[in-house]
Amino acid sequence: MASIGTNVGALNASYYLNVNSNNLNKNIKRLSSGSRLADPVDDAAGVAVSGKLSATISRLAAASDGANNIVSFAQTTDGFLSTIQQQLTRMSELAERATNGSYGSSDLANYSVEFENLKTQIQNIANNAQFNGQSLFTSSTISTAINAQGVTDTLTLAAINIGNGTTTATNLYLDISALAVTSTTSADTAVSSLSTALEAITTQRATVNADIAKFNFHVQNINTESVNVTTANGRIKDLDIAAESTELAKNNVLLQAATSMLSQANSSQQAVLSLLK
Numbered sequence: 001m002a003s004i005g006t007n008v009g010a011l012n013a014s015y016y017l018n019v020n021s022n023n024l025n026k027n028i029k030r031l032s033s034g035s036r037l038a039d040p041v042d043d044a045a046g047v048a049v050s051g052k053l054s055a056t057i058s059r060l061a062a063a064s065d066g067a068n069n070i071v072s073f074a075q076t077t078d079g080f081l082s083t084i085q086q087q088l089t090r091m092s093e094l095a096e097r098a099t100n101g102s103y104g105s106s107d108l109a110n111y112s113v114e115f116e117n118l119k120t121q122i123q124n125i126a127n128n129a130q131f132n133g134q135s136l137f138t139s140s141t142i143s144t145a146i147n148a149q150g151v152t153d154t155l156t157l158a159a160i161n162i163g164n165g166t167t168t169a170t171n172l173y174l175d176i177s178a179l180a181v182t183s184t185t186s187a188d189t190a191v192s193s194l195s196t197a198l199e200a201i202t203t204q205r206a207t208v209n210a211d212i213a214k215f216n217f218h219v220q221n222i223n224t225e226s227v228n229v230t231t232a233n234g235r236i237k238d239l240d241i242a243a244e245s246t247e248l249a250k251n252n253v254l255l256q257a258a259t260s261m262l263s264q265a266n267s268s269q270q271a272v273l274s275l276l277k
Contacts, residue, residue, distance in 0.1 A: 007265055007266070009261075009264075009265035010262060010265035010266050012265075013258055013261040013262035013264075013265045014262055016254070016258045016261075017255065017258035017259060017262055020251050020254040020255040020258050021255055023247075023251045023254075024248065024251040024252055024255050026038075026039060026042070027244055027247050027248035027251055028248070030239050030244050031239070031241070031244055031245065031248065033239075034238070034239050034241075035237050035238065035239055036237060036238065036239045036240070036244075037050060037236070037237045046236050046237065049236055050233055050236045050237045053229055053232060053233035053236070054233060056148045056229050057226060057229055057230055057233065059145075059148040059150075060147070060148050060222055060225055060226040060229065061226065062145070063144070063145045063146060063147060063148065063222050064219055064222045064223060064226065066144035066145055066146075067144060067146055067215050067218045067219045067222060068215075068219055069144070070142065070144050070155055070211075070215045071212055071215045071216060071219070072131070073131045073132075073134070073136075073142070073155065074155055074208050074209075074211050074212045074215070075212060076129075076131045076136065077129075077131070077136045077137075077157075077208050078205055078208045078209060078212070080125050080129045080136060080137075081201060081204055081205045081208065082205065083125065084122050084125060084126075084160070084201055085198065085201045085202065085205065087118045087121055087122050088118075088122070088174075088176075088194055088197050088198050088201060089198065090114075090118060091115055091118050091119070091176070091179075091190070091194055092190075092191060092194040092195065092198065094111045094114060094115050094118075094181055095115070095179070095181050095187045095190035095191045095194060096187075096191055097111060098111045098112075098115075098181035098183075098184065098186075098187035098190075099184050099187045099188055099191065100184070101184050108181060108182055108183065108187075109182070111181050112180065112181050112182050115179075115180070115181045115190075116180075119162060119176060119177065119179070122160075122162055122174070122176070123162050125137075125160075126159075126160035126161065126162065135157075136157065137157065137158065137159055137160040138157050138159055139157065139158065139159040139170040139171055140157050140170070141154045141155065141156050141157060141170075142154065142155050142157065143155070146215075146218040146221075146222065147221075147222065147225070148225070148229075153214070153215070153218060155211050155215070156169060156170060156207070156211070157170070158170050158171065158172045158204055158207075159171050159172065160172045160174065161173050161174065162174050162175075162176050162177045163175065163177045164177070164178075167200060169207075172200055172201075172204055173200075174197040174200060174201070175193055175196070175197065176190075176193060176194065176197050179193055179194070
């Protein structure tokens with residue numbers, strides 16, 4: 001029907017012009033952001049799942065940092081224990097030399113000076129060694145999360161004392177405070193006691209390094225999970241650039257076609273005027 005009241009062709013062309021324009025804008029928005037979730041209404045469920053996965057990834061990153069810090073803490077502890085081990089080894093060497101009865105009192109006095117200095121150094125390490133303000137040799141435990149769910153694991157800290165007492169998992173008594181090398185008799189006693197002290201230190205080092213290995217495995221597990229979760233999240237939110245570029249080209253052509261058809265529809269009513277002449 002020829003009429004000038006309602007231009008059905010123009011209405012249809014205008015409708016598709018708006019549709020194609022909206023689709024083209026979505027293509028541009030997705031390509032600009034690199035995310036298929038740039039407009040959340042396109043995939044509401046995907047937005048929810050991606051949000052949870054993103055939070056998990058952030059927690060895993062924090063857990064990895066925490067576990068690595070524990071490893072650094074334990075490695076620092078082992079470094080000081082290694083120093084104590086070297087000092088005890090030197091003390092045992094001095095004690096062994098002091099058992100030589102051919103040495104006079106002045107010789108033993110010289111050995112004694114270094115011997116006593118080493119005892120003081122060991123006690124200073126036990127009292128003052130720290131990592132980021134945290135004492136290394138206190139009777140306590142430190143813990144950190146090892147996964148995204150907040151499950152924790154602990155590192156046990158052993159207090160070190162050069163005096164005597166009962167050694168436990170959290171208290172290490174070296175029993176060297178009363179040792180001396182001022183005579184061959186005291187040197188003999190020192191050799192035996194220092195051997196025991198060295199065994200205690202090496203055992204403690206084994207414990208610390210076992211904890212280092214444990215937390216290294218935690219870090220490995222955390223990083224593996226993080227890679228897998230990140231990959232899963234990427235499948236949900238990352239844009240297929242090739243496919244979206246194809247859609248962009250198609251919608252761009254359709255937009256131009258709809259624009260042209262709207263112009264044609266608007267001009268088509270000019271033919272009605274010829275009937276009125």
